[in-house]
Amino acid sequence: MTGTEPAAHEIDTTRPHPARVYDWFLGGKDNYPVDEELGRSITAIDAGAPRAALANRAFMRRATRALAEETGIRQFLDIGTGIPTEPNLHQIAQSVGPDARVVYVDNDPIxxxxxxxxxxxxxxxxxxxxQADARDPRAILEQAARVLDFDRPVALSLIALLHFVADDEGAHDLVATLVEALAPGSCLVLSTMTADLEPENVHRGIAAYAAGGVTLVARSHAEVGTFFEGLDLLEPGIVSVAHWRPEEAPDTEGPVSLYGAVGRKPPR
Known part of the structure; x- marks a missing residue:
């Protein structure tokens, strides 16, 4: 399942990669000069970009802990995992339930x-x-089923993934296919970029990513809501990731332009 074929190890260091730029924002070391260059360009436009990355990571941790503690979910499918940054999702889930089963999915060789x-x-x-592409959800489900029991609840995490998938590239079909495969009581954890809160900075950042060869999509509050159709939103609903059940008062340095939410699949 770990994709050990030789082609999987080929890493293109001539073009920036979103996972490595994100790693640079988080202060990681698993990135290349081309990733740092794009990260610095984005930060020059929006000084809050690294702060948003940290807030998004903290949202993942809080949402994972909440589901493990409050719903008793012990199965997690994390698509678009990115470069490991501790604590990782499995460390959070297994700190609550040591028997938790976690499948990570990404298509980046690094x-x-x-x-x-x-x-x-x-x-x-x-x-x-x-090792799989998020745009091929059926292949992901097939491989994940070797570890996860899809007849029991699963927490599906799509953290900072969907702003790399446009609607006309099948973003909604991707989510619908994955959610349809989940048992009642399963949950969707999602965060994605928005231009609602600081449109000028976000659109300039999108342009900087585009110049680096990376396409991003910003979605409105209503557009993010369409991914949760048929699901029951957990409180506080769709909010900036910094405001989803914060453990302490969110900082006042500025808005975080990522919406986050958790929805639960109701009983049939």
């Missing part, structure tokens, strides 16, 4: 190169890594 860091879980639980 994530594969660090997959061992994602596989150090508890003896009671299972952690696995799937």
């Amino acid at each position: 994530v594969l190169a660090h997959a061992n860091a994602l596989l150090r879980g508890t003896p009671e639980g299972v952690t696995e890594y799937v």
Whole structure:
């Protein structure tokens, strides 16, 4: 499941990659000069970009803990995992339920190169890594089913993924296919970029990414809501990731232009 074929290890260091730029925002070391260059260009336009990355990461941790503690979910499917940054999702989930089973999914060879860091879980639980493209949800489900029981609730995490997938590229079909495969009681955890809160900075940032060869999509509050149709939103609904059940008062340095929410699949 870890995609060990030689082609999977080929890393293109001539073009920036979103996962590596995100790693640079988080202060990581698993990025290249081309990624740093784009990161610095974006930060020059929007000084809050690294802060948004940190807030998004914190949202993932809080949402994972909330689902493990409050719903008892013990299965997690994280698509668009990115470069490992501790604490990783499985560390949060297995700190609550040591028997939690976690499948990570990404298509970046550099994530594969660090997959061992994602596989150090508890003896009671299972952690696995799937090398696959998010735009092929059926292949992901097929491989994940070797570890996860889709007849039982699963927490599906799409963290900072969908702003790389436009509507005309199948963003809604992608989410619908994945959610349809989940058992009642499963949850969708999602965060994605918005231009609602600081449109000028966000659109300038999108242009900077485009200049680096990366396409981004910003969605409105209503547009993000369409991904949760048929699901019951957990409180506080769709909000900036910094305001989703914060453990302390959000900072006042400025808005975080990422919406985050958690929806639960109701009983049939």
